[in-house]
Amino acid sequence: MSDTIERIKCLIIGSGPAGYTAAIYAARADLKPVMYTGMQMGGQLTTTTEVDNFPGYPNGTDGTAMMEDLKNQAERFGTEVRFGMATKIDFSSEVGGIHKVTIDETIQIEAETLIISTGATAKYLGLESEQRLIGGGVSACATCDGFFYKGQDVVVVGAGDTAAEEATYLSNICNKVTLLVRKDYMRASKAMQHRVAKTNNIEVKYNTEIDEVLGSNVVEGVRAVNNQTGEKEVIDVTGVFIAIGHKPNTDIFKGALDMDETGYLITKGKSTKTNIPGVFAAGDVQDKEYRQAVTAAGTGCMAALDAERYLGSLE
Numbered sequence: 001m002s003d004t005i006e007r008i009k010c011l012i013i014g015s016g017p018a019g020y021t022a023a024i025y026a027a028r029a030d031l032k033p034v035m036y037t038g039m040q041m042g043g044q045l046t047t048t049t050e051v052d053n054f055p056g057y058p059n060g061t062d063g064t065a066m067m068e069d070l071k072n073q074a075e076r077f078g079t080e081v082r083f084g085m086a087t088k089i090d091f092s093s094e095v096g097g098i099h100k101v102t103i104d105e106t107i108q109i110e111a112e113t114l115i116i117s118t119g120a121t122a123k124y125l126g127l128e129s130e131q132r133l134i135g136g137g138v139s140a141c142a143t144c145d146g147f148f149y150k151g152q153d154v155v156v157v158g159a160g161d162t163a164a165e166e167a168t169y170l171s172n173i174c175n176k177v178t179l180l181v182r183k184d185y186m187r188a189s190k191a192m193q194h195r196v197a198k199t200n201n202i203e204v205k206y207n208t209e210i211d212e213v214l215g216s217n218v219v220e221g222v223r224a225v226n227n228q229t230g231e232k233e234v235i236d237v238t239g240v241f242i243a244i245g246h247k248p249n250t251d252i253f254k255g256a257l258d259m260d261e262t263g264y265l266i267t268k269g270k271s272t273k274t275n276i277p278g279v280f281a282a283g284d285v286q287d288k289e290y291r292q293a294v295t296a297a298g299t300g301c302m303a304a305l306d307a308e309r310y311l312g313s314l315e
């Protein structure tokens with residue numbers, strides 16, 4: 001552990017759209033923010049080439065380039081962007097208390113305010129062919145990528161509400177949606193199952209799993225297997241949407257911050273306030289509903305404003 005302890009006004013952890021937007025606002029409010037980027041500098045959008053729905057880019061943009069723009073904008077106002085992972089926390093529950101965060105097990109930061117924007121990680125099946133074709137037809141976000149498969153045939157994998165929602169969303173854009181459900185029933189709410197059942201261009205295949213995603217550079221189909229009979233079939237599709245859930249990156253906050261049963265941070269009312277005074281949460285880490293870059297950026301702005309007002313209230 002390093003001997004030096006750094007005291008700062010505003011610490012931001014996570015460098016996705018939420019973190020960088022918080023940084024822009026916090027820096028312009030003179031909170032002199034320091035950001036630790038985590039292992040995935042730029043966040044989830046750096047794993048996609050095409051971002052078509054972020055306002056301000058009429059011709060779309062590349063995810064990595066967009067995050068570089070956001071970083072440059074945050075740095076322009078004085079945000080100090082550092083590479084490192086928050087590995088341990090020790091929060092004060094007092095109003096005006098100091099929050100201690102350890103970075104990479106060695107660096108000690110003491111922060112008057114903390115903005116958590118550590119995002120969420122989409123779960124995948126783990127097949128080699130699936131991992132290879134992420135960005136080439138395999139996606140974990142129908143709202144983000146569905147448009148690219150307009151009029152085409154796709155499969156959705158999953159059995160919960162998210163899978164049912166993704167399937168119905170895609171059914172409005174695509175020619176045909178095949179929903180692959182591993183068990184012989186769906187976990188989605190009855191209402192969502194009903195929506196799926198009454199949508200003509202969704203076919204549900206139960207007891208069915210993906211054996212392999214087919215294609216070398218882009219998806220050309222999937223080989224599916226019936227886990228009861230062992231029977232295999234090729235389904236010709238150009239898009240594969242994996243909808244088996246997300247894991248919020250909140251392990252280090254367990255026991256300190258209020259979370260829901262799946263680990264998403266709980267914020268108060270319409271604010272970004274957590275149960276600890278001076279600790280705020282923005283982006284996908286506190287949002288299992290929308291999970292979009294623009295909503296993450298919006299709550300990043302809110303977190304910086306909440307932090308600035310919190311500090312103001314202490315004076």
Ligand SMILES: Cc1cc2nc3c(=O)[nH]c(=O)nc-3n(C[C@H](O)[C@H](O)[C@H](O)COP(=O)(O)OP(=O)(O)OC[C@H]3O[C@@H](n4cnc5c(N)ncnc54)[C@H](O)[C@@H]3O)c2cc1C
Pocket residue numbers: 013014015016017018019036037038039040041042043044045047048050051052053054084085086087117118119120121122139140141144145249252282283284285291292293294296
């Ligand atoms: C393939 C793909 C394509 C997408 N396409 C679109 C799209 O076209 N349009 C759209 O609006 N949305 C899209 N999304 C969704 C969008 O990427 C997310 O909603 C958005 O990135 C969430 O932003 P965030 O800032 O909350 O977190 P994230 O982008 O998830 O960033 C989290 C950050 O936290 C950091 N971190 C995690 N743990 C720690 C830690 N302990 N210490 C320090 N840092 C940490 C990570 O390194 C990362 O920088 C897509 C998602 C994926 C996966």
